Amino acid sequence: MTISRRTALTGSAAALALAGSRSPAGAQSSQVVVGTWGGDYGSLLQSQIDQPLVKPLGIEVAQDIANNDPRRTKLIAEKGSRRSSMDVACINDVDSYTLSQADILETVPEKDVPRLSAVLPVFRKPHSIPHIYSAMVVLYNPTKITTPPKSYADLFDPKYKGRVGFSDILYNFNMAGANIAAGGKANDFTAGNKLLKELKSRDPKVYPSNEALAAGLKSEEVWITTMWLARGFMWKKGGIPIAWSVPEEGAIPILFEAAVPRNSRAKDAAWKYLNAMLDPTAQVAFADKMGYVPTVKDAKLPADLAREISLTEAQQAKLRPLDYAYMQQERGPLLDFWSKEFKA
Known part of the structure; x- marks a missing residue:
């Protein structure tokens, strides 16, 4: 069968569009759903990570806002599902341990999250990244x-x-x-x-x-x-x-972390999101606005701020x-x- 140039280009465009959706089995999405807290934390994710760091990568971010306990419960309930309702889960260190023991969280690959090399060794875990503490x-x-x-x-x-x-x-x-x-x-x-x-x-x-x-x-x-x-x-x-x-x-x-469920359908985008959470500029912004200390070696706080929160x-x-x-x-x-x- 002969395929014309027009047909080939149309097919390629359709394939790209399909790869960006969440519907086909095995497809990677250009949208990432972040399960997180609302309020100041959620707003800072949007202003310091979603818009300046993740959007330029062609990734659309949607927030699934809830408190810690409902998010943990949802992740556990969805363990056997083909697809988790969130691709990145923001969790505290206690729930991080619980979910990792239940084999719900994916191991974080260093090749896909290169900013792991800047994380303070005391905070390194195989199943999550440390965001702030x-x-x-x-x-x-x-x-x-x-x-x-x-x-x-x-x-x-x-x-x-x-x-x-x-x-x-x-x-x-x-x-x-x-x-x-x-x-x-x-x-x-x-x-x-x-x-x-x-x-x-x-x-x-x-x-x-x-x-x-x-x-x-x-x-x-x-x-x-x-x-x-x-x-x-x-x-x-x-x-x-x-x-x-x-x-x-x-x-x-208290350590606030982020992880990716094993049944996320957008892992490529999720790893990019975790990497952005470890960006030094974003971490300093969280420290300045919320008072949480960075978890990476190269996030340098102003001296007066460091005296207040460290x-x-x-x-x-x-x-x-x-x-x-x-x-x-x-x-x-x-x-x-x-x-x-x-x-x-």
Whole structure:
């Protein structure tokens, strides 16, 4: 059969168009769906990564916005599906561990994500890239608490009755902080749970979200809480009267990561997106706007910003990472305690 030049060109154009769609089996898409948080994080993804770095590559980005738990649940539910509803999943380090253990996340190939070479070695993982990190500190109102608190244990001082607040969505980290305050073990929260039960009698406030907790701090309903240093940095910039202390027992770190589900239908685009998340300019922008510290060696922060959001070497050496295996194994019982025995 003879094929004319016109027919060949038309066929090639059609093939290219087909390759850019998500419909045919095995086709790679020029669209990437990013499962992420909304608010400032989602906006910064759009302004610092999607538009300047990914769009010029011919990749269209759509955001699937939800909190951490629904995103984790969706990824688990879709494990057996031919296609995941998202191509890039933004997750915290606890869920990253859970999903990797369930074999839901694809191994990140260095050849497709060359910026991995710039990642600080302490943050390298086979199934995800580290985007930004911070530490859980003690936030307080310096006009109400004139002697800076030194530890997580200070939240449990009876003199702060009715003035302690928590964000409900950080229940597992709040419980880990209480456990450190009580001298408990990383794989046994018994001591911390006892301390939380004692605190319950002193009218602690539990807010449904980080933003609601910020409102409680702004209204001075709450004087002291635990929260990511990065959040404290943002809230202070927004005019909320707060200061913070890195707990002397050692702070709990938080790492926000990104990964690609094994059943993503747009892996080529997804790897390019992960690579863009490690761009030094974008990482500095996240630090400036949100207070999270870069995870790559070549992202240089201005000196004044570094003083605000970075930990000293001594504080870094005392970081208290969560026991991921324990947090996964006890996820249900931890939530039950928080919801039924502490918050209720």
